[in-house]
Amino acid sequence: MTTTAAPAVGSALPRVDGLDKVTGRARYAFEHTPRDALYAAPVQATIARGEVDRVDATEALRRPGVVAVVWHANAPRLAPADDAELAVLQSPRVAYRGQYVAVVLAETPHEAREAARLLHVEYTAEPHDVELRADHPKMYRPAQVNAGYATDEEHGDPDAALAAAPVVVDATYTTPAEHNNPMEPHATVAEWHSGGLVLHDSTQGASALRRTLAALFGMPPEQVRVIARHVGGGFGSKGRAHPHVVLAALAAKQVGRPVKLAVTRQQMFAVTGYRTPTVQRVRLGAEPDGRLAAIVHEAFEQSSTIAEFAEQTTVPTRMMYAAPHRRTCHRLVRLDVPTPSWMRAPGETPGMFALESAMDELAAACGVDPVELRVRNEPATDPATGLPFSSRNLVACLREGARRFGWAGRDPRPGVRREGRLLVGTGVAASTYPAYRAPSAASVTAGPDGDFVVRIAATDIGTGARTALTQIAADALGTAPGRVRLEIGDSDLPRATVAGGSMGTASWGTAVVRACHALVAELDRHAGRVPAGGLTAEADTGEEIRGQEKLARHAFGAQFAEVAVDADTGETRVRRLLGVFAAGRIINPVTARSQFLGGMTMGLSMALLEESVMDREFGDYLNHDLAQYHLAAHADVPDVQACWVAEDDPHLNPMGSKGIGEIGIVGTAAAIANAVHHATGVRVRDLPIRLERLL
Ligand code: MOS
Secondary structure: OOOOOOOOOOOOOOOOOHHHHHHOOOOEHHHOOOOOOEEEEEEEOOOOOEEEEEEEOHHHHHOOOEEEEEEOOOOOOOOOOOOHHHOOOOOOEEOOOOOEEEEEEEOOHHHHHHHHHOOEEEEEEOOOOOOOOOOOOOOEOOOEEHHHEEOOEEEOOHHHHHHHOOEEEEEEEEEOEEOOOOOOOOEEEEEEEOOEEEEEEOOOOHHHHHHHHHHHOOOOHHHEEEEOOEOOOOOOOOOOOOHHHHHHHHHHHHHOOOEEEEOOHHHHHHHOOOEOOEEEEEEEEEOOOOOEEEEEEEEEEEEEOOOOOOOOOOOOHHHHOOOOEEEEEEEEEEEOOOOOOOOOOOOHHHHHHHHHHHHHHHHHHHOOOHHHHHHHOOOOOOOOOOOOEEEOOHHHHHHHHHHHHOOOOOOOOOOOOEEOOEEEEEEEEEEEEEOOOOOOEEEEEEOOOOOEEEEOOOOOOOOOHHHHHHHHHHHHHOOOHHHEEEEOOEOOOOOOOOOOOOOHHHHHHHHHHHHHHHHHHHHHHOOOOOOOOOEEEEEEOHHHHHOOOOOEEEEEEEEEEEEEEEOOOOOEEEEEEEEEEEOEOOOOHHHHHHHHHHHHHHHHHHHHOOOEOEEOOOOEEOOOOOOOOOOOOHHHOOOEEEEEOOOOOOOOOOOOEOOOOOOOOOOHHHHHHHHHHHHHOOOOOEOOOOHHHOO
16 A cells, blocks of 8 residues: 555545535435335324324325325334334323324325324323423432433532632523424435335434334344435434334335325424423532632433433533532423433533533632633543543633633623623633544445445534545545545444434544554555455444543533623624634544534524423423524624644544534533623523523
């Protein structure tokens, strides 16, 4: 092998699928139309709790084009599901408003939708309870929280330390329910072929979805194939199976024809997951110089009555700052609501809003600069585990951010900078996200023409993963990216972990590098000559990842914001956002920058706009579309800058990279809320920062 090519990792290689995407050649799940396909129109419960008594399909079935109506009384039976949300049409119970109770199948989408409106579903409604309150009598302590973290942890004696602390901050913060809205709504095309199931699905993880579906339909995983060549965003909402996938597969099985199901934007607000609302109490006890003696962070959250989803909201607080005394815990209440799910940096995002707002309150209480306060509380080792950090460059991010942002000389007094009607302020917050890796496999084939094909069931949900993996493979093979072709997005390829937890590139990249190195060794044995049929090598990283050295691996960042608040109307505009990140080696500066900017924009959106509003009587989220669920638009983000500090961490993976998909959102909302306080003197502890919360 020759290694004359310039390194591809670190270069701004344009997206390898960019042309396909802008010319429409890239095909998304719903664009696949098998011969003889039917269209599904799901019907959703109109009560928040109770039972379906009867479904009268007479009128619906009389409509032209309608082929079948499937509901719990006639649906095929499924094996018991680990995730009870997936026991679709298996019982008459209704656990939340919007739950699927039936599906109409017709020759065209219009016929299906029209007939769905004519379906008569009779219910026995029961009183519902949909309101999250920290003092809810049914609050309980889940056995663990997501990603396997302990529900509660305690170090030292936080209560005594708080009682003795000269400076105390004690504040309660709330974040609302928020709904993921990827550009491509969820969609599934399901086909059964001689006992096997093929799904074209908009998913973040083909391998994982295959396992889930195989278990539900009682089949070996090899009989299920999930194809997701292109996915238009997910943000966590496509990270696990949601009921529509099962509904499509069930319906296709029932009628013996392929079924196409596109979740509408409106339906997404009930059936594809959302971020739990949170109530969080944070208490910080400190010396007058800002050094923390105690941190107590308690989170109260919701799940549904059918499945336990316990978000790990206070987990980042366990590793952010040095404090000899600490307690963090989670409590959950099961309400008559849809099951929450993953949404960009679940846990870190709401948790760090509370912690980083409280740190700003502490800075003000101590009269210490908020950048300096964080530097003073920098731990030497991971406070959560006692382990060394593989690398931790939060201080470098804070310092570099302060320099670029022009933080020096900031007047800490709130509410004193005026530009006409506008009050102007700046704020800072820290950011963090774990650097996870999960086992994956890959294969690579050398063709006789000097080209290579890399195969792995990874997914590119718009992140640029296909491009990053091309660069990684090119370097590992000692060739140019143009000689490498990636095959991804198909569960028939070597199994890969989900595009989630900001661990896709690190996990898949490890497998790709190992397979490429194995191929290079194999080629050397063949004196560099590729046999006529090509040469293939494979790798599986299960053992490597399970055996990796125990270290605390996290990415860090610092978020800076400048806001202008109209003193008369309360209208808040973010004038500038700057994020500085330490995330190991950056594989592609163009796609990485896009990831950071996307995350920061979502953080801005969270700070000022996003809120799913629960109606207590109605038992549902009231805003079901983008007219009522507000997201940041271009006009809301005039100046967002992301950059990174050099970080050389040999303890991560062969690329030296940390995940970058989620860290951009973490801390952004706190930086903005802190800037709003600096501008106005009003501390908004409840997101989003609406006008009336400022006036
Ligand atoms: Mo991300 S919420 O882990 O897909």
